[in-house]
Amino acid sequence: LAKTTQPISMDSYEGQEVNITCSHNNIATNDYITWYQQFPSQGPRFIIQGYKTKVTNEVASLFIPADRKSSTLSLPRVSLSDTAVYYCLVVRDSGYALNFGKGTSLLVTP
Amino acid sequence: DTGVSQDPRHKITKRGQNVTFRCDPISEHNRLYWYRQTLGQGPEFLTYFQNEAQLEKSRLLSDRFSAERPKGSFSTLEIQRTEQGDSAMYLCASSLDGIGNSPLHFGNGTRLTVT
Numbered sequence: 001l002a003k004t005t006q007p008i009s010m011d012s013y014e015g016q017e018v019n020i021t022c023s024h025n026n027i028a029t030n031d032y033i034t035w036y037q038q039f040p041s042q043g044p045r046f047i048i049q050g051y052k053t054k055v056t057n058e059v060a061s062l063f064i065p066a067d068r069k070s071s072t073l074s075l076p077r078v079s080l081s082d083t084a085v086y087y088c089l090v091v092r093d094s095g096y097a098l099n100f101g102k103g104t105s106l107l108v109t110p
Numbered sequence: 111d112t113g114v115s116q117d118p119r120h121k122i123t124k125r126g127q128n129v130t131f132r133c134d135p136i137s138e139h140n141r142l143y144w145y146r147q148t149l150g151q152g153p154e155f156l157t158y159f160q161n162e163a164q165l166e167k168s169r170l171l172s173d174r175f176s177a178e179r180p181k182g183s184f185s186t187l188e189i190q191r192t193e194q195g196d197s198a199m200y201l202c203a204s205s206l207d208g209i210g211n212s213p214l215h216f217g218n219g220t221r222l223t224v225t
Binding site for chain 2: 034036038044049087094096097100101
């Protein structure tokens with residue numbers, strides 16, 4: 001499965017838009033890009049998943065360029081409660097995630 | 111849908127003891143997964159079931175680890191002869207099978223401390 005690379009940490013102020021980019025150079029044709037959020041002492045929570053172009057839900061947007069070698073999770077107008085670790089995963093269709101990596105630790109401050 | 115439930119939330123045990131954790135998945139989910147998470151790391155896959163069949167167990171950390179899902183509903187993860195290195199959060203997740211790439215729904219884990 002494609003290895004992913006994402007920043008270890010990011011800082012933002014409340015109300016700003018946060019973009020977390022993940023690279024996955026070796027993504028395969030039948031791989032999906034999936035993002036999870038994790039708060040301390042909780043299990044990860046699914047945020048969004050995409051295959052190509054743009055996906056938007058009530059929480060976030062996911063932008064995937066045509067070559068699919070990277071993706072960007074966009075969180076609009078973050079609040080303090082968005083402080084969490086965000087994991088980018090590449091998952092084979094009907095497969096499962098082996099390891100989540102270290103994720104990106106996002107800190108939102110007032 | 112009450113989500114994935116794990117019991118207990120915390121477990122403290124002495125080295126050498128056996129421990130068993132339980133996971134109740136979302137009722138209509140036929141896939142169930144176990145992950146382990148240590149401090150500062152993301153979850154690490156251990157094993158998974160499709161209904162009652164354990165389809166992948168090569169990543170269980172040692173032969174001290176075993177998992178069951180006897181009737182395709184709840185699952186248990188047992189660690190025999192615990193070691194201090196087993197201290198971690200053990201996470202269970204469930205998903206639907208055969209519907210594209212169904213996301214994982216995680217429980218809040220069982221935190222194991224081996225003294």
